[in-house]
Amino acid sequence: NAGVTQTPKFRILKIGQSMTLQCTQDMNHNYMYWYRQDPGMGLKLIYYSVGAGITDKGEVPNGYNVSRSTTEDFPLRLELAAPSQTSVYFCASSFSGGGGAYEQYFGPGTRLTVT
Amino acid sequence: AQSVTQLGSHVSVSEGALVLLRCNYSSSVPPYLFWYVQYPNQGLQLLLKYTTGATLVKGINGFEAEFKKSETSFHLTKPSAHMSDAAEYFCAVRTYGGSQGNLIFGKGTKLSVKP
Numbered sequence: 001n002a003g004v005t006q007t008p009k010f011r012i013l014k015i016g017q018s019m020t021l022q023c024t025q026d027m028n029h030n031y032m033y034w035y036r037q038d039p040g041m042g043l044k045l046i047y048y049s050v051g052a053g054i055t056d057k058g059e060v061p062n063g064y065n066v067s068r069s070t071t072e073d074f075p076l077r078l079e080l081a082a083p084s085q086t087s088v089y090f091c092a093s094s095f096s097g098g099g100g101a102y103e104q105y106f107g108p109g110t111r112l113t114v115t
Numbered sequence: 116a117q118s119v120t121q122l123g124s125h126v127s128v129s130e131g132a133l134v135l136l137r138c139n140y141s142s143s144v145p146p147y148l149f150w151y152v153q154y155p156n157q158g159l160q161l162l163l164k165y166t167t168g169a170t171l172v173k174g175i176n177g178f179e180a181e182f183k184k185s186e187t188s189f190h191l192t193k194p195s196a197h198m199s200d201a202a203e204y205f206c207a208v209r210t211y212g213g214s215q216g217n218l219i220f221g222k223g224t225k226l227s228v229k230p
Contacts, residue, residue, distance in 0.1 A: 004158075031216050033217070040124060040222060040223075041222060042205065043205070043220045045217060048217060050216070058217070090158055090159070094216060102147070103149060104161075104218060105161070106151075106159040106160070107158050108157060109156075109158050
């Protein structure tokens with residue numbers, strides 16, 4: 001299994017541009033998540049999904065959009081990039097059910113710079 | 116609501132010394148607790164988790180953590196630090212209710228290991 005994969009690894013955007021960060025998991029997990037990580041701030045949840053067709057906002061959703069058309073894919077869309085969105089973005093997935101702990105498995109991250 | 120506090124944003128130890136990384140949590144229900152490790156320029160990797168049962172939890176790479184309900188703590192320890200342990204460590208607690216399955220992360224503790 002590849003686990004959770006993210007593309008691209010790095011990206012530089014100009015202010016006002018848009019882009020989509022891709023995330024795919026091959027573990028048949030029903031839950032998927034997007035986080036951003038800023039130095040000294042830990043991880044902040046942007047959006048999450050409990051299954052195909054179902055998404056919900058996390059702690060810091062402004063400026064982002066998501067969709068979940070399949071179990072495997074959970075892309076994150078930035079419509080009008082702003083310098084405040086310079087960050088490292090992580091996608092994660094987990095499995096619910098069977099009394100499990102919902103531990104999350106993370107992708108390698110996308111480092112985004114907006115200038 | 117659940118929350119996590121990691122005491123000390125930076126911890127430095129000598130190679131071979133005890134590693135102790137502190138984590139305190141707040142939860143109104145029995146918590147599920149996690150420690151993750153992040154090596155430079157990588158995603159987060161699960162070190163260990165506490166769900167129910169034995170309060171001393173063993174993880175990968177010789178790490179362990181003890182759940183102490185009376186102290187609301189879940190400190191991470193390793194008897195003898197190795198240079199390869201240098202990384203950032205995150206404590207997390209699972210949420211309940213509407214966002215069941217989501218994790219709340221601490222701000223992280225960066226561990227340095229001196230030769």
